[in-house]
Amino acid sequence: MGSENFFRKKDIGSIPGTVVYVGDKSASDLYIEVFDYNEEDLVEKELKNITEVWEFDTSSNVTWININGLSHVETIEQIGKHYNWHPLMLEDIANTRQRPKIDEYEEYLYVVLKMLYFTHEGALAVEHISFVVGEDYVVSFQEMDGDVFSEIRERLRSGKGRIRKMNADYLLYSLMDAVVDNYFNLIEVFGDKVEELEDDLFEDNTHEDTAYEIQVLKKEILQIRRAVFPLRDVVNRIEKMESKFVTDKTMIFIKDLYDHIIQVSENVDIYREMIWGLMDMYMTTISNRMNEVMKVLTIIATIFIPLTFIAGIYGMNFEFMPELKYKYSYFILWGVMILIFFGLLYYFKRKKWL
Amino acid sequence: MGSENFFRKKDIGSIPGTVVYVGDKSASDLYIEVFDYNEEDLVEKELKNITEVWEFDTSSNVTWININGLSHVETIEQIGKHYNWHPLMLEDIANTRQRPKIDEYEEYLYVVLKMLYFTHEGALAVEHISFVVGEDYVVSFQEMDGDVFSEIRERLRSGKGRIRKMNADYLLYSLMDAVVDNYFNLIEVFGDKVEELEDDLFEDNTHEDTAYEIQVLKKEILQIRRAVFPLRDVVNRIEKMESKFVTDKTMIFIKDLYDHIIQVSENVDIYREMIWGLMDMYMTTISNRMNEVMKVLTIIATIFIPLTFIAGIYGMNFEFMPELKYKYSYFILWGVMILIFFGLLYYFKRKKWL
Amino acid sequence: MGSENFFRKKDIGSIPGTVVYVGDKSASDLYIEVFDYNEEDLVEKELKNITEVWEFDTSSNVTWININGLSHVETIEQIGKHYNWHPLMLEDIANTRQRPKIDEYEEYLYVVLKMLYFTHEGALAVEHISFVVGEDYVVSFQEMDGDVFSEIRERLRSGKGRIRKMNADYLLYSLMDAVVDNYFNLIEVFGDKVEELEDDLFEDNTHEDTAYEIQVLKKEILQIRRAVFPLRDVVNRIEKMESKFVTDKTMIFIKDLYDHIIQVSENVDIYREMIWGLMDMYMTTISNRMNEVMKVLTIIATIFIPLTFIAGIYGMNFEFMPELKYKYSYFILWGVMILIFFGLLYYFKRKKWL
Amino acid sequence: MGSENFFRKKDIGSIPGTVVYVGDKSASDLYIEVFDYNEEDLVEKELKNITEVWEFDTSSNVTWININGLSHVETIEQIGKHYNWHPLMLEDIANTRQRPKIDEYEEYLYVVLKMLYFTHEGALAVEHISFVVGEDYVVSFQEMDGDVFSEIRERLRSGKGRIRKMNADYLLYSLMDAVVDNYFNLIEVFGDKVEELEDDLFEDNTHEDTAYEIQVLKKEILQIRRAVFPLRDVVNRIEKMESKFVTDKTMIFIKDLYDHIIQVSENVDIYREMIWGLMDMYMTTISNRMNEVMKVLTIIATIFIPLTFIAGIYGMNFEFMPELKYKYSYFILWGVMILIFFGLLYYFKRKKWL
């Protein structure tokens, strides 16, 4: 997952087509599940070994093979070899750095997406997910356990909706749709974070880290953008391409999916603009606070410095200072100083500094 | 209505084509009205139940069915089933999150717009509105009561203008035109808010919330943009498409509508630039005010600190301080201090700090 | 004229094709003039009533009918009815909010422009101007009296240049060229305002309204942009279109006109960037000035606060303070204080604060 | 030359095709030189009068006629009349406000460029230069004396390189290439100015005019952009057009020229971004300096104000102040004050203010 450092090292000059997993090695155990279904029947099975998959090759049903754990590169190589997939595609399956894209091969389609969620610590996590789609199968590769497909599994089991009646291309659509739907939730949570920060700024409830938090938000929205924006091209290309893997019946759903991605993209850009606005807001907050501090200082100093001066005058030790002898001097002076005090208060009041 | 949080939750993985209303559930009662007209006759009727609509199916007149209250999803499903509309379209009718768009189906056109207005509290409200247009009918779905079509109803009743003589496509145009015309009013009100804030900034009549108000304006203009900009594509596609639902006679009006949308878009962008300028203005206002405060402090301190020092000198208790004995010392000192006082005043005057 | 509030109200839902003047009602008296000419002859006439125009219908000469005063909508309706013009075009003639555009009708071309000038108060005024061009006539509609066509009238009268030898399309070109040429003058005046402000900023000759003045310049350049930029499309479309109203002989002049508009556009964008730079300059000016103020305060305080402290020490009333008794204490102390004084002065000098 | 005010007045409504020079009238004497050459021979001649040019009309050699001094409009009109050039082209030759462009006429090509250099006072100067290219001649019009073609003259005289063997189109290429090559030098000098300012900012070596200098750089880069960017279209159009004036042999050089212009454009944009960064740097410089000033004030005030207060306490004249009588009070007090002094110094040290 790319939550911390999303640009990771790959060995220079490694032979093209080499399957290298560049994410967290200890990330996830291998987990393989299969759904093999048609309108009437459904077989759901958890597999121990990738070779158990071969038995579904002859099935005329739609087969969904879901594999979690990209660090198990040997499994990817095995399945790739069995189905005779292109080495560069295998490289991309394991390469978590690969951006969303679609590649058309003669025998299959290859789609890369990013699953986004917030970890328990509140950091943004990016999970690499690939789909290989043939005429009657979809193989999905997830970086690790945990996904957004539970509702789809439920629909497959219950047979609700049209999913069991349709082909592999509709399954692909459903999986992609689940990923995109999840973006809406993510954007919503993200939006809450932005609005929380906005409220903090409004209530002048900021601290030294506020600038840093805004910078983190900026980085997160950039990462989200990076995951979401290339999807537009991907889905657009599915719409445009004439492929035996995408049927006309599914096309209208793909169009709907495209609509959703545009909506997510728009929201991403709106939050992006809003976050840039936050920095400006923060700057004015700081400046206003400084103004506040300066005003207190200026009011106190402007009132007491002249008064102290007057007191200083009559603290001088000249032998000939007629006022010192006069009986009411002290009280008159107090009067004068109180006058000055309230006069300045009034002046500041009128200036709206108080 | 999307006045507060315009990105709302949708359940992940809900079956595509499911009609889900994501807005405020208690928003509005169901309200159905029908206008059935041709050049000679007009029938206007308020219906209790959606099934009463079916009776107009056989009419060869133009029929406008207006339905308020998107939360009544069962009604949408009923009419959708009756007219055999596509489930994804039904989903979009209820989905207030859907952005403005146009979909061409074989038997009808589907257009999504956003109605914008300011609530009594001054917040920007976005109302989702859909049109389904067939050869001789327009069905409009509004999120809630209250719209901008009263003038159109009036024209239908009175038979003024060409509306009663034209087809359903002209009715669609008229409804869209009313929505767009309303944008002009909204933009005007919005503009007044911007200019008010600008005047406040000019008259230095700001407060701590000014930054927040500017941020609110930014958000509102982004929401307006989001509603207005996709409309350009919508109307442009109507212009370009060869559909039996849009006649040549109406086309010139569509072109005029396009002109209006471009105008609204331009105004939106102008206000957007102006709002960004406001933040800069506000920053200079704060800084100028700080300068003001600092000047007062500096003037007072610069005048009285040296004077206090002098008074301090002659408050020392050394036994041998010749000046203390001299009879006129005190008065000479006053003279010196008054000289310093006016000298510094003159200095600040010349520096234009006073 | 749109000098103050350039987005004005139009009644919602008014019947499309209704001629409504949305500008200042009392703006201008109706003024009609006609130039009817060919290479040999010229008839120039001021008309009292629009119906007098009909007499030129049969003339085979080029006829220029210039009508000032858009508030006289009944005149526009009369002439529109007489020549059988499209109602939407008549609406646009009176609608000062209409942006520059070109519409091709079968029997005529319709062109909308904006005339820009600075009023005597220095505010930017935008005047709406329309041209209807047929095979042998140009009708121009101006919002009010005063235009940039006096040179063209002169050329028509004197017969200098090629204007009398060419068709109506050349007259259209000449009128548009005069409008665009005037943009150059306007931009020049505008540029002087920008440079004046720049000089003020340079000479630190600013005041509290400077930010407001910059904001006004921003608004004006946005308005100019709004008038100038759509013109590019207008003239480009004239170049591209194959119309009987534009002859090949005129085309090269249209191309030249396009060049000029591009030039104006470029200048507009350059000034736009320069104005954004001004705000930054102003911010640094304010900050520099604050630095100046703070330095004065700091120098005075840093010098006199320690000195005052020393004086305070020897103003204490302890019974046992050996220095007080010593004969030269006072003079030594003066020496020390003068040393401190010049020492600090030297320190500030070296820090370049003096 | 456009070094000071690059948007100059042109009389409104002057007849299109009128040759008007809008630059500095006293700018330059008329200077005419001719190079008439083929692979074997070269005739180089300085002419007194434009009519002497006619004698080269019959030559089958390539003829380069270079004319300096655009203020001599009658000369331009004479040559234009002789060769039957289009009046609008003649207008553009003299119109220094014309942006870079290319016009194709049937009998010749017309190319406008801008020569850029820094004057001795360091201001950016823009010189208008036009080329008219026929099958066997190039006529170049320069605003004034001084150009970047001396190397080309040298190559013509010596016969080095391929210039003497090629046609007029190669001469055009060579002249344009010399202009573009000069842009590289200019950009380099400009870059030195930018880096110098950057170093000044780095070494905190700024003054009140720094903001103004940055604004000047911004304006200069905008002017350079204005001269360079349209050239891309010009050369691109030469590449694309099928003209008898540009031979295949020359095309590869034109492509190379295009590469160079792209490079200049990129550099211009890089400097543009860098200059915008300078303003930010300057702002932080000012703020850092203010911080510096404030720290000095705060340190001095924080140390001495409490000490002065203590001294003030023991300067009071109460009759019953036990400490005053105690023999070591004074020395203890000194000890306390020295402790406070160093305590605060340590505090500031730890805060890294010292």
Add this chain to the structure above:
Amino acid sequence: MGSENFFRKKDIGSIPGTVVYVGDKSASDLYIEVFDYNEEDLVEKELKNITEVWEFDTSSNVTWININGLSHVETIEQIGKHYNWHPLMLEDIANTRQRPKIDEYEEYLYVVLKMLYFTHEGALAVEHISFVVGEDYVVSFQEMDGDVFSEIRERLRSGKGRIRKMNADYLLYSLMDAVVDNYFNLIEVFGDKVEELEDDLFEDNTHEDTAYEIQVLKKEILQIRRAVFPLRDVVNRIEKMESKFVTDKTMIFIKDLYDHIIQVSENVDIYREMIWGLMDMYMTTISNRMNEVMKVLTIIATIFIPLTFIAGIYGMNFEFMPELKYKYSYFILWGVMILIFFGLLYYFKRKKWL
């Protein structure tokens, strides 16, 4: 290498096609190596003189000739002459200022790239590298020693992967891929620098040079951009072109390479946005720090200035000041002052200034 000043002088008007090296003359010794291979055999040889290369002309193997040291222009001219390469291409090989591009000639392809790395001093270095590709050879020209091709040499020697089985076009791909792979490493190192600076800003660990460091990062990212972005066009054109030099088998790798370049470009743009954010962060850091300083000053001054004033009052020498005689005055006064002291502390606490 372009690490310091990336826009360097070229003599104006030098004859096009002249081979001029504009980099550091003493940069590198001449180094020539040859790999001549097919699936079975490999000859690797280091050459003293360019003429030794001719012996490989007749080989039907793929030949990779790698030449380091662009300052040795005579060698470039020699090989250019031998293979009859176009003079403009030779000029570009030596011209380190040339941006990445691809040129198609009839007999060969010419590709320019930039190799990027950080020097030991941490400065960004840009090395110019060119490839000339024929049907069975690749000639690479590097500005100096040191490259990113060691892994490729290793693969050639060991025969691992498909490199020895493929044609010259695959070698070209491998070399370009190595350069692009290296961009990932570079970006990573660059990213570490950015994040380091970000952490410094977060921990308020900044100094006066921080603004300068950010400006340096800005410049570096601009340079990286300049090297990376044109590559997209280069590879895209390889994908699109139908050339005998690029076989279908290699095409899929080229597509993969294109993907990688897009990824690098995206990362570059993300870092670019992040760096611009840094400047804002730095500004808030400075302002926060100033706030901190001002608060200390204000607290100290606000507490002690009034107290000093009170002490000053009772330091006056009036003969009639009743309090002075009262026995407990002094202690009461201390009580009052302590009250004021803690009262103000409490006030500041509540204001969250402490």
